[in-house]
Amino acid sequence: MATKTTRRRSPRKSPEERAAEVAALHDLLNDAIGSLVSADGWRAMLRATVANLGRYSANNMILILAQCPHATQVRGAREWNDRGRLIRKGEKALRIFAPMTVTKKDKDGKPVPDEHGQEQRRTLFKAAPVFDISQTRPMNEDEEAQPEDTEPGYQLGGKTTGEVPAELWERLERHAKGHGYTVSLGVTTPADGFTRPATREVVIQASDPEAHRTVVLAHEVAHIECGHVADIEEYRKHRGRMECEAESVAFIVAGVAGLDAALTSVPYIAAWAGKTAEEVRETLTAASETVIRAAKAILATTTVDVEAEAEHAAEEAAQAAYQAERAEMMAAEQQRKAARSAVSTPGVLATA
Structure with a gap:
């Protein structure tokens, strides 16, 4: 008989606790800015940007790197699970700012409208937990397996060489x-x-x-x-x-x-x-x-959208095939018309 498992909820934090957590993040951010005063610090920031572009703000990336300098790919635990990875035992979550929209309510818990009759809303920030890929492991991997080293080694100086990406x-x-x-x-x-x-x-x-x-x-x-x-x-x-x-x-x-x-x-x-x-x-x-x-x-x-380009190429190929088939059908129809005309015209010998 299958048993139903229930997820244990973390205790709800009071507004004061959330405010203190966010204040601590602000302090960490201010301290973390100092980590960017070296070429290595800025390199780490840029490397994280390449991996996480569009996912996090600059402030959140600075926070991530302050807590995990070698971070390259950062996601929440549930998203890592969806991608077939588990958080390693003993790993401590990285904390970032996460927006939270709240609606102003009266003493009865009903939304308070503004002068235009719309609900009054504002955005607050809370501390949200995330993990770097180095803190995770594949679901089918033994817990004792060591995480991969994600920190690249660079020899600086000179001109960039290598294979140039197409187009x-x-x-x-x-x-x-x-x-x-x-x-x-x-x-x-x-x-x-x-x-x-x-x-x-x-x-x-x-x-x-x-x-x-x-x-x-x-x-x-x-x-x-x-x-x-x-x-x-x-x-x-x-x-x-x-x-x-x-x-x-x-x-x-x-x-x-x-x-x-x-x-x-x-x-x-x-x-x-x-x-x-x-x-x-x-x-x-x-x-x-x-x-x-x-x-x-x-x-x-x-950025090349491989799927979009493949779909476009397939559409072009289908259109070309349709046009070729249509041209062939029109040519065949013209031949049939010419043959009928030759048969019905007196004095004209129709040939195969």
Whole structure:
């Protein structure tokens, strides 16, 4: 006989307890900002962005990395279960901010309408538990098995090399054209590339490796997407932050496409972030939201949707087959009409 199992509910927390938990997260966030003052700290932030883009805010990613510096893929326990993974015994949940919408109610528990008759709602934040993939294991794996090492090793310096993702250059070029800019290869030394707002052109160093040229193009497109080229005086005033933003976006766009740009991006970002710990802190904190927003915008036009493209190709193939069949049927019909006409016309000999 099957027995019914019931999930034990955690005790409900009082408003004061929730407020204290959120306050603790704020304190952790403020402390965590300091972890980004090094190239390694910002690299971890960007690596997490590549893995979790669109899932978490910049603040939540900083919180995650403060609690688990090697985090790459973060989800709630139930979502990990749905993906065939279990939380390892003894693992401590990471805490992030989660929005919670509440409705204002009167003493009888009924919603209080505003002046327009609509329910009055507001958004509060609570602490929510999540886990990194390194804290999980496959459901069919022994509990004693050790988690995989998810921390990549990078040797920094030099130009990005490797296999370039298919069509990434063309998609980046199309994104630039969408903003009214042309893209070309040329001589840009000593720089690897530049954007010229006056003539609406982006020029990339032709002699660089193809992979490096692609990352540089992503960097220049990021300048355009972030709005850095709209006001040159503003760019000169905040050049360090804007260069960090553009290269961070380039790292993310390349990473999502499968091209590891850390070799170039990490030392570049570190060089522009600032000379003191406080300068670096301010630069990277100010850059976070802009980086994620711009990366999302560029990825919307540069990420290949394999399923959509396959479906489109199938539709085109079906349409082509239909047109070919229709043309064949029309040709056959014309032949039959011609044969009937030849038979019914006096003095004309019909031939097979």
